[in-house]
Amino acid sequence: MALTTFTPLASLLGGALIGLSAVMLMAATGRIAGISGIASRLLPPYGDNGFGGRLAFVLGLVAAPLAIMLLTGTVPAQVIEAGPALLVVAGLLVGFGSVWGNGCTSGHGVCGLARLSPRSLVATLVFMTTAIATVFVTRHLL
Amino acid sequence: MVILVQFLVGLVFGTGLVVSGMSNPAKVLNFLDVAAIPSGGWDASLAFVMAGAIAVAFVGFRLVLRRARPVFDTAFHLPTAREIDSRIILGPAIFGIGWGLAGFCPGPALTALGTGGGAAAIFVAAMLAGMAGARWLANQRSLPRSANSRA
Numbered sequence: 001m002a003l004t005t006f007t008p009l010a011s012l013l014g015g016a017l018i019g020l021s022a023v024m025l026m027a028a029t030g031r032i033a034g035i036s037g038i039a040s041r042l043l044p045p046y047g048d049n050g051f052g053g054r055l056a057f058v059l060g061l062v063a064a065p066l067a068i069m070l071l072t073g074t075v076p077a078q079v080i081e082a083g084p085a086l087l088v089v090a091g092l093l094v095g096f097g098s099v100w101g102n103g104c105t106s107g108h109g110v111c112g113l114a115r116l117s118p119r120s121l122v123a124t125l126v127f128m129t130t131a132i133a134t135v136f137v138t139r140h141l142l
Numbered sequence: 143m144v145i146l147v148q149f150l151v152g153l154v155f156g157t158g159l160v161v162s163g164m165s166n167p168a169k170v171l172n173f174l175d176v177a178a179i180p181s182g183g184w185d186a187s188l189a190f191v192m193a194g195a196i197a198v199a200f201v202g203f204r205l206v207l208r209r210a211r212p213v214f215d216t217a218f219h220l221p222t223a224r225e226i227d228s229r230i231i232l233g234p235a236i237f238g239i240g241w242g243l244a245g246f247c248p249g250p251a252l253t254a255l256g257t258g259g260g261a262a263a264i265f266v267a268a269m270l271a272g273m274a275g276a277r278w279l280a281n282q283r284s285l286p287r288s289a290n291s292r293a
Binding site for chain 1: 196262
């Protein structure tokens with residue numbers, strides 16, 4: 001495992017930007033900034049005409065680290081330890097589970113909790129629990 | 143205009159992910175590794191990300207929802223589901239396992255596309271396939287039984 005340092009201030013600031021983005025989307029389009037909902041609706045069938053906006057949002061997500069690299073000249077730290085097979089399994093589970101449960105860390109964990117939604121509280125407690133259990137099994141039992 | 147605004151909103155979200163360190167799967171996994179607390183290997187950063195994001199959204203949503211409507215639409219589209227059904231347990235349970243396996247959830251995975259090379263691309267491709275599968279299955283279940291048997 002790769003060691004990482006505790007970054008309370010940067011993480012609080014970055015978190016505030018994520019919250020600000022969610023507020024901006026609500027003010028602009030009246031919708032929840034749930035990444036799984038936005039990404040999954042890039043795939044057919046299309047229920048509305050919001051495709052262009054959702055694609056633009058995702059392109060903004062992709063462009064963010066590149067913009068930071070251009071501005072600061074530093075590459076954001078990123079260590080991906082999982083191999084290809086594990087990435088495929090993890091990706092399938094994340095994609096399926098987030099759509100089946102109508103949200104992920106952003107839609108339920110940030111927007112839902114900020115709206116005091118009981119469903120999002122349940123969802124967040126469940127995914128935190130299974131994620132912690134999964135890391136415990138893979139790092140300490142296997 | 144609305145397209146450009148949504149690009150900017152995504153850019154702010156992605157910047158938040160990078161600044162907070164959440165675009166780094168190792169940092170996420172080190173938060174989820176609560177068994178590392180006694181040895182000092184635990185990274186509590188993700189809790190601070192959540193705190194910052196929820197605090198801003200909590201106040202911001204209340205200010206925004208006082209308005210009659212969003213800038214680019216005629217009404218707000220807030221989730222209306224209230225029921226605690228099997229899907230709100232099963233979906234997040236499956237999602238959490240995948241999140242714990244690689245340290246990627248959807249936002250950071252998409253943000254990593256530009257910098258994470260092939261690994262991020264593999265994850266995102268599998269994630270989109272999983273999303274398509276869940277949408278297909280949900281569609282099947284919501285169709286009336288007779289429509290299914292006729293097909």
